[in-house]
Amino acid sequence: MTLLFALAFAGYVMATAFYIVFFVTQKKTIRTTARNILLATGLVHTIIIIGRYVAAGHTPLTTHHDTVSFFAWSVTWAFLSFRWRYRVKNFGTFVSIVVMSLMIIAALSSRVITPLPPALQSAWLPIHASIAIMADGFLALAFCGGIMYLLLERELKQKRFGLFFSRLPSLEALDSLNQHCIAIGFPLMTVGIITGSFWAKQAWGSYWHWDPKETWSLITWFLYAALLHLRFTVGWRGRRVAIMAIIGFCSVLFTLWGVTYLLSGAHSYVR
Amino acid sequence: MSVDTIQILGVNHKTAPIAVREKLSFSDDPEAPFATLNAIDVCDEFCFLSTCNRVEVIYTSRRQEEAARAVRRFLFSNCDVSAEEAEEYTYLHQGRAAVHHLFRVASSLDSMVVGEPQILGQLKDAYRKSGDRGGPGVILNRMLHKAFSVAKRIRTETDIGGHAVSISYAAVELAKKIFGKLDNKKVLLVGAGEMAELAAEHLVNQGVAEVIVANRTLERAVTLARCFKGLAVSLSELIPQLEVIDILISSTGAPGFILHKDDVRSVMRKRRNRPLFLIDIAVPRDLDPRLNDLENVYLYDMDDLNNVVEMNKSEREQEAGVAERIVSEDCLKFLQWLDNMELSPTITALMKKADGIRRAELKKTFSHLDLSKKDKKSIDKLTGSIINKLLHDPILFLKENHTAEQKQQKLDLIRQMFSLDKDPYGSH
Numbered sequence: 223m224t225l226l227f228a229l230a231f232a233g234y235v236m237a238t239a240f241y242i243v244f245f246v247t248q249k250k251t252i253r254t255t256a257r258n259i260l261l262a263t264g265l266v267h268t269i270i271i272i273g274r275y276v277a278a279g280h281t282p283l284t285t286h287h288d289t290v291s292f293f294a295w296s297v298t299w300a301f302l303s304f305r306w307r308y309r310v311k312n313f314g315t316f317v318s319i320v321v322m323s324l325m326i327i328a329a330l331s332s333r334v335i336t337p338l339p340p341a342l343q344s345a346w347l348p349i350h351a352s353i354a355i356m357a358d359g360f361l362a363l364a365f366c367g368g369i370m371y372l373l374l375e376r377e378l379k380q381k382r383f384g385l386f387f388s389r390l391p392s393l394e395a396l397d398s399l400n401q402h403c404i405a406i407g408f409p410l411m412t413v414g415i416i417t418g419s420f421w422a423k424q425a426w427g428s429y430w431h432w433d434p435k436e437t438w439s440l441i442t443w444f445l446y447a448a449l450l451h452l453r454f455t456v457g458w459r460g461r462r463v464a465i466m467a468i469i470g471f472c473s474v475l476f477t478l479w480g481v482t483y484l485l486s487g488a489h490s491y492v493r
Numbered sequence: 494m495s496v497d498t499i500q501i502l503g504v505n506h507k508t509a510p511i512a513v514r515e516k517l518s519f520s521d522d523p524e525a526p527f528a529t530l531n532a533i534d535v536c537d538e539f540c541f542l543s544t545c546n547r548v549e550v551i552y553t554s555r556r557q558e559e560a561a562r563a564v565r566r567f568l569f570s571n572c573d574v575s576a577e578e579a580e581e582y583t584y585l586h587q588g589r590a591a592v593h594h595l596f597r598v599a600s601s602l603d604s605m606v607v608g609e610p611q612i613l614g615q616l617k618d619a620y621r622k623s624g625d626r627g628g629p630g631v632i633l634n635r636m637l638h639k640a641f642s643v644a645k646r647i648r649t650e651t652d653i654g655g656h657a658v659s660i661s662y663a664a665v666e667l668a669k670k671i672f673g674k675l676d677n678k679k680v681l682l683v684g685a686g687e688m689a690e691l692a693a694e695h696l697v698n699q700g701v702a703e704v705i706v707a708n709r710t711l712e713r714a715v716t717l718a719r720c721f722k723g724l725a726v727s728l729s730e731l732i733p734q735l736e737v738i739d740i741l742i743s744s745t746g747a748p749g750f751i752l753h754k755d756d757v758r759s760v761m762r763k764r765r766n767r768p769l770f771l772i773d774i775a776v777p778r779d780l781d782p783r784l785n786d787l788e789n790v791y792l793y794d795m796d797d798l799n800n801v802v803e804m805n806k807s808e809r810e811q812e813a814g815v816a817e818r819i820v821s822e823d824c825l826k827f828l829q830w831l832d833n834m835e836l837s838p839t840i841t842a843l844m845k846k847a848d849g850i851r852r853a854e855l856k857k858t859f860s861h862l863d864l865s866k867k868d869k870k871s872i873d874k875l876t877g878s879i880i881n882k883l884l885h886d887p888i889l890f891l892k893e894n895h896t897a898e899q900k901q902q903k904l905d906l907i908r909q910m911f912s913l914d915k916d917p918y919g920s921h
Contacts, residue, residue, distance in 0.1 A: 374670070378671065379785065379791065381793070381797045383800060392669060392672060393670070393673075393768065394671065394672050394674075394768070395673045457765030458766065459765075459767070460766065460789050461788055461789070
């Protein structure tokens, strides 16, 4: 298991390295190599998650290590599934950096499987946790798109053309990437919150507790809801929604870590 | 004829920012610059070139310092810049450097967008206009014709124009960076100019959906719109049109801004913030530079477009290297001609040419005639005195007392009449 994780970790590092080299040199063969490494590593990572499931006897999303590892896995597969639908030039470089960062965090946290408290033993666990984290995977893509948008827009506005001008796709492509990612990520997040509240009803007796994690999930949800609302009714686009996608993702990360470590509540079982 | 009499004084995109250049453009009275230059006594010959990116005076003078001062005063007569500042914004090339500079300008090596084809036409136009007003004389006529042939040679022998490097290409590249696909985008052409039309044509080739033309005179707009199978509107409809278009190319001769920040701010709301790409290729500028501060509005003027083109520089560097070699080569040839534009080299060349013909013809004749040595000698003598007598008058004509200007004209006439300047590329 440890060996497999090391293999996946090395795979992500290599994919990221290849993607960065490709970003600089723009040689197509390097991109193909990077993509193949990422795909293979994604498969190995799937096996790891199944292995953890078998070892723990329940869905392995209750420890910090497993959660972050699953997060990295969902970003990878969200990206790979996206690529299958349509291509965004040099997107892989940005995504692989996010994935690698998550894997570093996962590697540094404890891999000990703690027994699950009886309150949390429910069929809702796999549904709620996996959907919520998969939503985060797509929102991470929107975050990468947002960063790329701001980098390119900055060069276009200031008329100083450096590394990004020739390498990034058009502003319009990045804007529609943002829309697509959030159009998938936001409904998943909504389902994640609803299933979470059913689980809360089952475990603690009421649908909503206002514990910090729930509150922050709701704040994040409102941020993305506002983004979609402003896009479709007021006509916000481009820079503003790119910034909102970045802020939204920061809120996602805070819900994941900030709440767990800075505030405490019912969800603090999950470490 | 000393090469040092040739000077070029001017400003271009490298030496002066657009804010200075637009004040220099002599658009109000087309005759004024020629009248002023004609009135500068210390300049013997002149040619006046004014384009969006450069204003320069090519002239000859034997009192160079005085002439440079007068020409500089003329260039900056419309704007309040101190003499020191004016000196800072201008370049002054003399002699060999001036010839080299003109050849580089003509062949588009000194252009903002190296290899762009418009400059040659603009230079020919400037030469024709100056010529109509008695500007260029023997030296400049020769020098400009030589410049045209250098440009032509470079165009045929190198691929300098092949990388689609032009302002219009830069505009297309930027449009693609902003919009991705252009097939559902609309272009509005404001004002008609060669470069604007070219940019529109490039965009049409990239598949833009529609071209709308707005012009001060509707008639011209209609004609142009027909070329692009588009719609013609009057200039007063500019702002309502902004709601439907995506790319605007402006190149009017208007003295001030035709579009202000507040006009566009309110339009953006109606456009639901769809991006708007504004291209300003007019000098003086048509579009308020502050428009670029608006969100989702991308404004590029001439100077900005240059930056885009810079990115393709490495591709062109090689071709430009070859072109520079051609320029140096032809520069040397011109200087040789100039050296010969003196009395004694011309007389020597004339005699040499005649003697050469004489010898060749004698050889031909003697080869099939059986003549004694004595006969041959007397025929040789006879032909020699024929050419001497024949050339006596032209040489006298050259040596007669005359002014410097007349002397050059005479030298030029004789050199042309006897084609003493063998030039493989022709001088038109």
